[in-house]
Amino acid sequence: MIDLLRGFMNWLFEPSIALTLTIVAVWALYRYRRVCTQNKIVGGLIVASPLLFFFFSAFDPNFWIQFKRPDNIPIAGMMFLVVFFTWFALKLAVDNDDRIREGRPPKEADPEEEEKVFVWPDLVYTELLCLLLVSILLVVWSILIPAPLEEPANPQLTPNPSKAPWYFLGLQEILVYFDPWLAGVVIPTFIIIGLMAIPYIDTNEKGNGYYTYEERKSEIFLFQFGFIVLWVFLVFEGTFLRGPNWNFYGPYEYWDPHKLVPLTNINLSEVLWARWLGIGLPSFWLVREFVGIVLMLLYFVALPVWLARGFLRRYYDQMGLMRYVIFSHLLLWMVMIPIKMYLRWTINLKYFVAIPELLFNI
Amino acid sequence: MAEAKAQKAAGTAAGTGTNRREFLASFPFVTAAWVAMTGALAGVGAATLRFLYPNVLYEPPQQFKIGLPTDFQVGEVSTAFKDRFGVWVVRNDEGFYALITVCTHLGCTPNWLATENKFKCPCHGSGFYSSGINFEGPAPRPLERAAIALADDGQIQVDKSQKYLFEQGGWDDPSSFLPFTA
DSSP: OHHHHHHHHHHHTSHHHHHHHHHHHHHHHHHTHHHHHHSHHHHHHHHHHHHHHHHHHTTSHHHHHHHTSTTTHHHHHHHHHHHHHHHHHHHHHHHHHHHHHTTOOOGGGOGGGOOOOOIIIIIHHHHHHHHHHHHHHHHHHHHHSOOOOOOOOBTTBOOSSOOOOGGGHHHHHHHHHSOHHIIIIIHHHHHHHHHHHHHHHOOOOTTTTSOOSGGGHHHHHHHHIIIIIIIIHHHHIIIIIBOGGGOBOOTTSOOOTTOOOOOBOBOHHHIIIIIISOSOOOSSHHHHTHHHHHHHHIIIIIHHHHHHHTTTHHHHHHHOHHHHHHHHHHHHHHHHHHHHHHHHHHHOBOOSSEEGGGTEEO | OHHHHHHHHHHHHHSSSSOHHHHHHTSOHHHHHHHHHHHHHHHHHHHHHHHTSOSSOOOOOSEEEOOOGGGSOTTOEEOTTHHHHSEEEEEOSSEEEEEESOOTTTOOOOEEETTTTEEEOTTTOOEEOTTSOEEESSOOSOOOEEEEEEOTTSOEEEEEEEEEOGGGTGGGSGGGOEEOOO
């Protein structure tokens, strides 16, 4: 029975299934936000879900090995904090949405609800207490669980698995699916520039200074997709699911360095010329990668135009050409990440366009 | 102010003719202070520049001998020179080649997994056949080969300063492969 449950959970955490479930969970949280935040049982289960998962998983000896590592403990704590604060913000947003629908101002702007306190002593005392408590927590933590110091670095011996610091695990995961210059330079730059560009792209003033969901549904969902699915989930995955040789391991699976996973990658050009047409790869790269180049042009050039006339027409009208171009390309790059992950996991597709002669791969 | 003036007046009156301030000013203290500060700053600057250079350099020799051709077994991937020289020496049916132990993805050192018959990188999961061809994970191109030749004393000599890249046709170069001659 317990083995069956273990096997089921390991299956559930296979990357393609876990990523899909995360996306569905974020979608369902916002779609069924009223039940999720106002029903005490459902809300309590959501907030407690990371605690329940880590508590019951800790009884599994294989999970315990990874969980008790000093650098992994804060990740477990972070999962609880992310779920709790996502849920809590949504709860406040749902309350405000109800007030706005009744024609009242949001709670933060309502003079009747206004709660003002003095800086001294109320705020400064609270800050002092927080400072003391956090300091005590950090001191006790650092005494009980010492930092994991390792032997001096050896350039000829890379630890197996070799993990980035936790906040870079999302980038390390993206590096598996993209060419190094894309995943290491272009995409991080897009993430930073994209975050900085948010106030210039999203100029909707609704939601400034108060919680709301219904006044800016797609913006909030889009941001949470990028944050929870493409960052927090990838940090979790990199911490608990990536093992020796950077293979995937279920949470209750032993990290066997000799686990054999068939991962033979193929490029789109190889699928097309060798597998479908059966005539071998043309030597000239432009001919060889023609279909992939056309596909990428369709994705990055034709798709934004098509979306501007259809699905994203409202955004195009509001933003104007320049801002729409920036917005759509940031969006397309973001969606490209799960597309490439799914294609690698399902059909082992490596690159749409592979031109190693020019060091250009997508 | 008045008090200070009074003290100054008292100093002159009680002293031997020169007051304390004039006595101190007769030494080039200010000049000395400037010199000392400049010297200290120069010292800090020099120490900072020195800090940019490593104390210990890990520089394995670029050219080295790895033994006689008969020391290697057919089909063997020798990891014996990985730590010292950073190469794997592979002996296939026809001869020898030396693969440089740097993953072509982001430069980690892969491991040779003899049971799986492949090189596997622990950083992002790139996999290479014993030939050096990349077949799994993100590495965009095969491992690089080093120049390999027979030295005068009959030993195999590897030269890492000469690299041969598959995608540039370098593996067709005769220096990238040493045929076995009995």
